[in-house]
Amino acid sequence: GEDVEQSLFLSVREGDSSVINCTYTDSSSTYLYWYKQEPGAGLQLLTYIFSNMDMKQDQRLTVLLNKKDKHLSLRIADTQTGDSAIYFCAETLVGSGGYQKVTFGIGTKLQVIP
Amino acid sequence: KAGVTQTPRYLIKTRGQQVTLSCSPISGHRSVSWYQQTPGQGLQFLFEYFSETQRNKGNFPGRFSGRQFSNSRSEMNVSTLELGDSALYLCASTQGVSYNSPLHFGNGTRLTVT
Numbered sequence: 001g002e003d004v005e006q007s008l009f010l011s012v013r014e015g016d017s018s019v020i021n022c023t024y025t026d027s028s029s030t031y032l033y034w035y036k037q038e039p040g041a042g043l044q045l046l047t048y049i050f051s052n053m054d055m056k057q058d059q060r061l062t063v064l065l066n067k068k069d070k071h072l073s074l075r076i077a078d079t080q081t082g083d084s085a086i087y088f089c090a091e092t093l094v095g096s097g098g099y100q101k102v103t104f105g106i107g108t109k110l111q112v113i114p
Numbered sequence: 115k116a117g118v119t120q121t122p123r124y125l126i127k128t129r130g131q132q133v134t135l136s137c138s139p140i141s142g143h144r145s146v147s148w149y150q151q152t153p154g155q156g157l158q159f160l161f162e163y164f165s166e167t168q169r170n171k172g173n174f175p176g177r178f179s180g181r182q183f184s185n186s187r188s189e190m191n192v193s194t195l196e197l198g199d200s201a202l203y204l205c206a207s208t209q210g211v212s213y214n215s216p217l218h219f220g221n222g223t224r225l226t227v228t
Contacts, residue, residue, distance in 0.1 A: 033216060033217075035219075040221070041222075042118070042120075042206075042219035042220050042221045042222050043206075043217075043218050044219070045217070045218065048216060056216040058162075088157070089213055090217075100208075100215060101159075102147075102159075102168060102217060103159075104149075104156060105156070106156035107156060
């Protein structure tokens with residue numbers, strides 16, 4: 001079965017790097033996503049990585065994927081107060097009908113201290 | 115392109131009543147998914163519609179139902195409301211025809227049941 005786990009809370013100082021971790025259990029996951037949710041808003045897609053990749057970098061964001069350990073991480077360089085939000089990890093599986101099924105972690109609340 | 119639009123943004127209902135929530139997907143997106151978000155349970159998948167057909171369903175009671183129209187707009191209905199139905203209801207759309215089709219979320223409808 002599929003399950004996605006994340007730690008609940010992370011606190012960092014402004015300017016430091018943040019690393020948010022995620023583990024998933026289904027090795028047949030195709031794409032893995034990171035979403036950001038600010039208060040009162042929906043989920044905003046930040047970045048994603050295909051399961052045959054090890055790393056993806058997009059400006060201040062770096063995604064690392066360790067398929068052997070089923071571990072995904074999101075690194076935010078030079079963390080700013082505007083990065084304070086809840087970050088969700090999500091894995092995508094292909095359903096029996098050929099469509100995608102997305103499972104989300106419970107979300108990691110990132111607090112950036114000025 | 116306009117994003118995913120959900121209406122209304124806020125709803126207050128009493129126990130026993132029913133409620134209908136609306137979602138307009140991004141233009142060209144044919145798949146609409148609904149999620150319930152609560153502090154304790156995180157994001158729980160309700161159902162997904164593609165081309166007016168329910169393609170996937172989560173583990174929610176029959177009081178939760180949905181439909182999709184020919185223009186891909188979707189509605190979800192909750193009948194006989196319970197206090198535990200208080201949550202943020204999020205709608206997400208995708209093109210729905212490929213394995214890498216990220217979910218794009220609306221800002222949600224905040225339902226409070228008193």
